[in-house]
Each structure stands twice: as structure tokens, then as C-alpha cells.
């Protein structure tokens with residue numbers, strides 16, 4: 001039978017490893033907490049070490065946090081077209097680039113795509129998405145810099161309906177969750193274009209703030225799934241765990257570079273292998 | 281300063297507030313809540329462990345100076361240790377200089393380049409900006425739009441793919457300009473080709489300053505990334521961006537500690553005037569959770 005004392009040291013080491021891999025502090029605490037509950041009082045087979053038992057428990061706890069993942073191709077197949085996907089997130093996390101990658105991904109899987117240049121605020125944002133669209137050979141609907149983003153995205157949806165396009169990918173300007181007016185603008189966009197999916201984009205290298213902003217975006221405009229970018233900077237990115245634990249939403253894709261093919265459907269087991277491998 | 285701390289830290293401090301003799305258990309509890317505050321602010325895990333060890337040791341060993349109660353004494357130690365870690369504000373001079381901007385993808389280099397141009401222009405200097413990002417779609421348009429707002433000339437060519445060529449010509453073009461700022465494309469430690477590119481840009485431009493732009497939300501990767509940039513081009517200043525969000529910027533501490541440099545500016549907003557000189561007191565308060 002395993003006692004609290006048996007596992008105190010391995011758990012402490014584990015917590016350090018989680019923290020060093022950018023799992024947020026509160027999230028690490030919670031995971032260690034579950035593990036303690038599971039382990040204390042449980043029976044250990046003769047011949048297995050405490051470390052083995054703890055590692056297995058961690059694997060279980062992390063997989064539970066990460067959930068099942070989410071297959072976007074199945075989703076589009078099963079839903080009425082156009083499937084409208086709204087992209088949200090704070091500044092510079094990789095929203096626009098991820099839209100280009102997703103467009104490429106859907107195209108490769110046989111779906112037609114239109115992009116909406118809903119970032120009408122940041123300098124150069126419209127040029128950026130328009131250049132991606134041109135390179136990918138997909139249509140982009142754009143208005144002038146400074147115009148109403150809800151109006152562009154409404155037009156994008158109308159275009160998709162008129163031309164029987166399968167997927168609408170709607171870009172938005174990066175914004176911070178603590179800016180009330182910007183968040184209510186995003187909420188307005190959501191009400192106007194009525195997305196089927198709101199995909200929240202954050203980066204694998206984000207630290208503890210990942211928890212704060214994921215929660216606020218989820219509370220203020222809703223999130224259906226998450227895309228985690230820049231996993232190439234840090235393959236272990238504990239931010240996946242932080243975000244999944246905080247909002248309980250599936251992770252759709254990982255971004256793994258700046259090329260259009262650098263997008264991989266999220267596999268929970270792979271991330272857990274990276275994290276546990278890193279620890280062991 | 282240090283008045284509005286996170287509540288757990290405040291509670292821990294309260295416990296030692298009335299005491300005159302050092303109480304080991306109270307100090308340990310205080311150090312634990314301090315640890316939590318720093319970890320939550322994304323200060324490097326190993327730095328936090330070192331820091332809390334030395335704070336604990338000093339709090340237990342050092343006599344409080346005359347007239348200082350225990351609470352003030354411990355707070356002073358915390359403050360001194362953090363200041364030592366930060367190494368003070370980085371140097372910014374108002375003379376002829378070239379500044380090379382470096383950093384991870386999306387960290388805020390282009391926006392900050394424009395903010396810096398504005399800063400030096402306001403100080404009465406003649407400024408020119410070079411767009412050496414030949415990779416990101418719309419990069420030239422982004423920088424030229426920002427610079428046009430404040431009438432700062434920009435050199436670049438959205439159709440050119442060779443960043444080194446742009447830098448060579450840009451430096452010639454701005455030979456008579458007092459402050460030249462070079463914006464570069466984003467890159468990270470594992471991208472050897474791109475690290476080589478910035479080494480080459482550095483050799484061509486021979487800039488007086490090489491500043492690393494760090495997103496306030498960057499987590500434990502900050503140390504490793506900063507180390508690689510420092511090896512490549514000897515970083516001599518760190519800029520923290522996006523401090524108007526809720527992130528605490530602890531990653532920047534790892535960056536200054538790896539690069540043995542100082543924090544030069546803080547970016548806190550998307551408009552061109554949202555740039556502040558670094559203020560250690562304000563930064564420490566924020567790290568500890570005010």
C-alpha cells in the first residue's frame with residue numbers, strides 16, 4: 001500500500017518538471033493533487049517501483065486533462081456548409097499564419113475555403129492575409145484598414161453561401177482579454193457572423209498567462225477548440241496542459257513552423273510522451 | 281513600493297509583521313509564498329530556487345538595521361536580491377547609433393521598432409528604419425505604415441528576398457542619419473539558418489546595440505532562447521513587450537540574467553507612443569503580484 005510519504009519526493013520532483021515545462025503553477029498543483037488522491041492508499045504490485053507507479057499515474061492524469069482531441073475534417077463533413085470558423089486570441093500568437101495553414105489543410109482534404117480579413121486594425125494585417133491567400137490560391141474578402149471587422153466577416157459568410165464554399169476562416173485582430181471594449185467588439189463579431197466554431201489560438205511558449213487569457217476568452221466570447229502554435233520552439237510546451245485544464249476544450253492543431261505544411265492534428269499521447277520523456 | 285502584494289504574500293508578511301525576533305517558520309512560509317509569486321510570474325524555476333535560498337539565508341542570518349522592523353527587513357532583502365538579478369536598467373544614449381532588433385516570431389519587434397523610432401525622433405534625433413524582414417507577408421507594409429504616421433523614413437523592398445542585401449544598402453542610404461533601427465524577421469533558437477542570418481546581419485551592420493525583444497508572457501523558454509541569441513550576436517539590452525496584458529514579464533529576468541544585459545524599454549500598448557523607459561521598482565512590484 002502506498003503512503004503519502006512514499007510519494008512525497010517523486011511528486012515534488014514531478015511538480016518541478018511540470019513547472020520547468022511551462023505548465024502553469026495552479027495547473028501543476030491541481031495535477032499533483034489528483035495524483036496524490038489516486039495514489040495514496042492504492043496497492044502497488046510487487047516488483048514495481050514507486051517511480052513507475054507515479055509515472056503511470058501522471059500519464060493517466062495528463063491524458064485526462066488533454067481529453068480526446070478534435071478532428072476538424074470529420075466536423076466539416078458532418079455539418080451544414082459553409083462551416084464558419086472564427087479565430088481569436090491575443091496579439092502575435094500566430095492567428096493569421098494559422099488561418100493560412102488551416103486553409104491549406106482543408107484544401108488538401110478536398111474542401112473549398114474563403115478567408116475573411118477581419119483584422120482591420122493592425123498595420124499591414126490586410127496585406128499579410130491577402131498575400132497568404134494569393135500564395136494558396138484561395139479567395140479573401142477584405143475591406144479597408146480601419147473598417148468594421150464584423151461587416152467584413154459578414155460579407156465573407158455571404159460570399160461563401162453564394163459560392164457554395166465549404167469553410168470560412170475568419171481572422172480577427174489580436175487583443176488582450178483585459179481590454180473591455182476590444183472584447184465586446186469580438187463578441188459583436190461573433191453575434192454577427194454566427195460561427196460554428198470559435199478557435200482560440202495561443203502559443204506553446206506562453207507561461208502562466210496562458211491560463212489567465214484562455215479563461216477570459218472562454219468566459220467573454222466562448223471557445224470551442226484551441227490551436228497551439230510555435231510548438232517548434234518548444235516541443236514540450238506545457239501550455240497545452242495549462243489551457244486544456246483551464247477551459248476543458250479540445251486542442252485541434254499544433255503549429256510547428258512557419259510553412260503552410262507546419263500544422264499537425266493534435267495527438268494527446270504525443271504531447272504526453274514529450275513531457276514524460278523529458279522528465280524521465 | 282511593495283505595498284500591494286498578492287494576497288498570499290501579504291498574509292505571509294503579516295505573520296512576521298509584529299515580530300522582533302526572526303522566526304524560522306514564519307520566514308519559511310514567507311519564502312514559500314514568494315516562490316509561488318515568482319513562479320506565477322514566469323521567473324525561471326532554477327532562478328526562483330536560488331533566489332529563495334539566499335533570501336531565506338539572509339533573512340535568518342542578517343541583523344535588521346536599527347529602526348527597521350522584521351517585515352521591512354525581509355522586504356528589503358527581497359528587493360535587493362531581485363534588483364541584483366535584474367542588474368539595473370539597460371543603457372540608452374542619445375548619440376549616433378545603429379540598433380539591431382532580434383527576437384522570437386511575433387514577440388513585437390516591428391511594432392517596437394516603430395515605437396523606438398518615435399522615441400528617438402522626439403529626442404530631436406534624425407531617425408531611419410530598415411526593414412530587413414524579407415520573409416513575413418506584409419512585413420514591409422506593416423513597418424512602412426507605422427513609420428509613415430510619424431514621418432520616419434524607411435528603407436526596404438517587399439520584392440527582395442535577400443535580407444543581407446537590404447541591410448547593406450540600407451546602411452549606405454542612412455549614412456547621414458543619426459539613429460538607424462533594423463527590424464528583422466522572427467526566429468528561434470532551433471532555427472540554425474535564421475540564427476546564421478542574424479549573425480551575418482550583425483557583421484554587415486556593426487550595430488552599437490543588439491536588443492532582444494521578449495513577450496511579457498514568454499515562459500520557461502526565455503532562458504534558452506536568450507542564451508542562443510546572446511551566443512549569436514551578444515545581446516546588450518532586453519525589451520519587454522505587451523506589458524499592458526496580464527502577464528508579469530518574468531521571462532525577461534531570465535533573458536537579462538543569461539545575456540548579462542539590462543532591460544531598456546517596456547512596451548505597453550499597440551500604438552506608437554506606448555513605450556516607457558524601464559523602471560525597476562514598478563517591474564518588481566508587478567512580479568510580486570500587485
Ligand SMILES: Nc1nc2c(ncn2[C@@H]2O[C@H](COP(=O)(O)OP(=O)(O)OP(=O)(O)O)[C@@H](O)[C@H]2O)c(=O)[nH]1
Pocket residue numbers: 089090091092093094095096097098119122125172173174175229230231232233254255256257258262385386416466468
Ligand atoms: N516558429 C513558428 N512561428 C510561427 C508559428 N505560427 C506563426 N508563426 C509566426 O509568428 C509570427 C506572428 O504570426 P501571425 O500569424 O502574424 O500572428 P497573429 O496572431 O495573427 O498576430 P496579430 O494579428 O498581430 O495579433 C509570424 O512571424 C509567423 O510566421 C509556428 O507554429 N511556429
Ligand SMILES: Nc1nc2c(ncn2[C@@H]2O[C@H](COP(=O)(O)OP(=O)(O)OP(=O)(O)O)[C@@H](O)[C@H]2O)c(=O)[nH]1
Pocket residue numbers: 091092122174176383384385386387388389390391392413416464465466467521522523524525547548549550554
Ligand atoms: N497590446 C500590445 N500589443 C503589442 C505590443 N507590442 C506589439 N504588440 C502587438 O503584437 C503583435 C505582434 O507584433 P509585431 O510587431 O508584428 O511582432 P514581430 O516580432 O515583428 O513579429 P514577426 O515579425 O512576425 O516575428 C501585433 O499585433 C502588435 O500590434 C504591446 O506592447 N502591447
Ligand SMILES: [K+]
Pocket residue numbers: 091092093203385386387495
Ligand atoms: K508572442
Ligand SMILES: [Mg+2]
Pocket residue numbers: 095096097119125171172173174
Ligand atoms: Mg493576425
Ligand SMILES: [Mg+2]
Pocket residue numbers: 389390391413416419463464465466
Ligand atoms: Mg515583424
